[in-house]
Amino acid sequence: MIxxxxxxxxxxxxxAADAAHGVLRADQRLDFVKRLRARIEVERQGSQNARxxxxxxxxxxxxxxxxxxxLRRLAEAGATGARTGRDPAPPAGRSGGGDGAPGESGGTGAGPGATLRFPAIVDDRDTPPGVQAYRKIAQERLDRQAGRGLPFAGLRRAAMSGANPMATGGRDARTVVKEHPRDTAAIVILVVAALLVPFDLPLVAIFPVPLVAWAVGVTIVLFSxxxxxxxxxxxxxxxxFGHTVGGALIGGLRVGAxxxxxxxxxxxxxxxxxxxxxGTAVGVVWLAYRLLGVK
Structure with missing residues (x-):
């Protein structure tokens, strides 16, 4: 998981570095990537949970x-420097904030052309909890409105193998398979176990083949x-549940007279x-839905 x-x-x-290539100068690009990584680590707070x-x-x-x-911030900084007759970004240690760490309002330690701070994300942690809660509710409403008229829009986006991971929260099908090979294998094994039920296969010791395959898939699921x-x-x-309760219920109804x-x-x-x-189909659909992490 780490x-x-x-x-x-x-x-x-x-x-981000690839997108900045050819757009920012080498020093600007290095400074941008450095501050971006530092900001992500601050927001991440040491979490090792992939989701x-x-x-x-x-x-x-x-x-x-x-x-x-x-790029816009650099352009604005350059325009400000031209109007005031000084460099758009002073060298490290000479700005008003000293040698500030990357992502803070002080100097970045980079050369000329570097912006002084990385822009805060929308739901910064210094925002009051009440404001964050209402922002979350508003964002969920906007997401639901955006998905109206498109049945299962979330599942469709996540199933796109070439989807932008940022558009699906990093939960597109191809990314999920690469990040969770054992979990994906468990789902496949459970599907195979269900598909083998109609076939009259020889027993493995005293156990039917579908039961053995199901046990293997369940073991992987339980240790996930x-x-x-x-x-x-x-x-x-x-x-x-489907085999026992469903079989007993339907079997009882079919006894009839x-x-x-x-x-x-x-x-x-x-x-x-x-x-x-x-029952296997229901369980597999649920596991796949939770693995994709769509809303």
Whole structure:
């Protein structure tokens, strides 16, 4: 999980550096990337949770937009320097704030042309908690309004293998598969277990092949660090619930006018396999939905 979180940050900073290439001078680009990385680390607060880090990066927005903002700030600083007859950005240690750390209002330690501070993101942590809460509610409403008229817009965006990770909070399908190979494998194994139910395969010792495959997939799910307890219960318990409760319910309804244990067991075994497949489908859909992290 630590490597995944750090990799998200490195990927984001690399995209920003690529976007700045050919737009900013080499020294400006280096200063910009340095301050951006420092600001991300401040907002991240040492978190090693990949999902939380993705949310932090999403709040920063599109790296290209950050570069454009930096370019405008540099242009404004240059215009100010021309009007006042002095350099647009004094060398490190000579600004009013001293040798300030990257991302602060003091000097950045970079040469001429560097901006004095990295612009704060929208929901900075010095904002009162009440304001942050109302901002979150407003943003959720805007997101819902933007998605109206597009059924399952969130899922569709996340399923786009070529989607911009910043537009989906780093949860597009290709990124998820790369970051969570074991979790993805667990989902695939559960799907395979359900698809094997209709086939009359030889037993493995005394166990049916679909049951063995399901056990392997469930083991991976239970030891995953990605899903919480509720997700694991739904994903692993869906097939069991479908097979037992669903099979008993449907089997009991199909007994009809022929009551008796033998008749019930016959109907139960006839439908339990199908109900196992339905339960697996529900569990897999839930696990995939939670893995993508779409709203």
């Amino acid at each position: 490597e995944r979180a750090d990799q998200l940050v490195l990927n984001y900073v690399s995209k 939380e880090v993705s949310k932090v990066l999403a709040r920063f927005g599109d790296p290209v937009a950050l570069v454009e903002r930096e 660090e990605t899903w919480n307890l509720r997700d694991k219960v739904v994903g692993a318990g869906g097939p069991v 022929n009551p008796g244990l033998d008749a019930f067991l016959t109907q139960f075994y006839d439908v339990s396999g199908t109900m196992f497949m339905i």
